[in-house]
Amino acid sequence: MREITYLAAINEELREAMAEDPRVFLMGEDIGAHGGAFGVTRGLWEAFGAARVLDTPISENTLAGAALGAALTGMRPVLEFMFADFSRLALDQILNEWAKVRYMYGGQCTAPVVLRTPQGGLSWKSAAAHHAQSLEALFVHIPGLKVVLPSTPYDAKGLLKAAIQDDSPVIFLEHKAMYADKGPVPEEAYLVPLGQADLKRAGEDVTIVAAGKMCHYALEAAEALAAEGIDAEVIDPRTLKPLDEAAIFASVRKTHRAVLVQEAPRTGGVAADWGMRIMEACFDWLDAPIVRLAGADVPIPYANSLEAQVWPRPADIAEAVRRLVALEI
């Protein structure tokens, strides 16, 4: 199978979706002639014209409101915010309108909006406090929103198709440190359903749950551990909401140990929720405390030396698993 980048996979899906469905259109800052801050929409303005690839002013809240209006009148807008960090400017629209309109009008309307926005740090050096946050927990917390965080080009393309086709508002979080990562992607169209986790690596000794870039770190750790005879299973939820609990529970019931990894700050993060769900559903299968690795509860530092200490690294995950299996935790 051919290999393309995470960025190219998203670009390809946007092209496919727009070609397939005239209701799909893009809005965002510099996404037209410039092709987007990271180049995700490159070539689409040329292909589909300025009426379907709308360059907008720096006005996230207005953008989100306009997208909702378009969605309510039958369109399927796909928004891009340059950085997930800026999505807070549009939170009133996203949390109070997108998420609730279908419910508050008794199902008479839907809000099929997709917000694509890159988040996260790591290897995208020195993005600092305003450009490197992982904000999934903020969206996961709001009933009415679906939240996606793909970790591979394949998942990114298939999940974006599902997100655009979905009648709920979907926050499609792209990890900016993975845009250049390559992976196999079929030439033909395909769909990865929302709410379905992926077993990225099968193992017997411990379950590692991690999404986005952390999923790759978990796989790296699992490789290192395999050389030591520790067989780790890696589960990528892919969709953070709705969460594929069944896949996680089945794995924990098999391995009896869980290590949960998130890039976002520890407090109030998705790993805390995963751990609680595991405790509720798998208590009698747990042979060790649930271990959580997470980003530090600090604004992301600018200095490389400090930034390097903020996020869990593959070695941290491997060490946690090692200690867990050795009964030191």
Added chain:
Amino acid sequence: MAVEIRLPKLTHDMEAGVFVEWYRQEGEATKRGEVLYAVETDKATADVEAEADGVLSGVIAQPGDEVAVGQVIAYLTTPGEAAPPPPSAKEAAAPGESAPPPPVQAEAAAPHDAADPGAGGRVVATPLARRVAREKGVELRGMRGSGPRGRIVRADVLAAAERAPAPPAAEALYEIVTRTRVQDQTARRLTQMWQETPQFVLDLAADMTKAMRWRAKTGGRFSFTTLLVRVAAAALRRHPQCNSLLVGGELRRYRAINIGVAMASEAGLVVPVIHDADRLAAEGIQARLDALRARAEAGRLTPDDLRDGTFTVTNLGMYGVDAFTAVLNPPQVAILACGRIQETPVAVAGEVAIRPMLTMRLTVDHRAVDGAEAAPFLAAVKDLLENPYQLI
């Protein structure tokens, strides 16, 4: 100031008990007079009340512990007050010792060792280890696990299950039955009584025609045991020789008529008492019997329920027994055993008639009562059973 909770003497011959459970958690407040814990004595499981207001602290006695009378089992403290160190720690420290604590103690104070199962007696095990232990019947108490701070994990339970020796072939032929303290104590007392007491039995059959009619007329509200207690109490009032205890060499004829009724309970044979039975009507006796039976079945008879019996009635009629010899319930000097009521051909005024007959057997301590004294009592019982309307 912490108040010591010491195991009280709940019955006059109690020396120790088996601690059953606390009704308050450590750190929970209780009030004077509130039921605080349960302890199994030779006779019953008794609920014991708090003797003062306070917070339950420094709990020493755990379920299953054998505790001597007078032993400190916990403390009642004022809120915020620390419990005194347990007596074992006090004993361990040499008197007047002012040397610094040994390094072992310093380590024990480290937070990581606070959960050491050896220290607190709490089982520290993972949920999975507990589940596997339940499934495999492995006892976790006393086990030290391989996890941090001795936490028991599944591998420890599996290893323990592996180690547990398969029962030898000879043992498979029978199982050793665990006996309760009540059963052990009953066995000891009966053996002693059997060796020391010359006894005889008197048989007499009563025609229950009228008694059955009375019972039917009252809608079956009253059991035959109720009638037997009522009748025995009235007969004892007329013939008090059998309402006595022989204690040491002393024969004590009691003024109160307190009739014990033998009944089965989970803990074994118990004989709760209907006090002043001669002053109660059938309703009162039946109500008291029902209450006692419910408490006996729940293992919750109180020492008061079992105290001061002067005579015993035991009835196996409901089990279909024709007649039987009861063994004495010392220091009482007589016990009345009743079998079932069966239709029997009897001679009545020169004719054979079929009558519902009850065979009673009175067992008597011959040291205290002789046949000429016991017979009129038994005859009175028969007379009252045959003419129950004298009483009711």
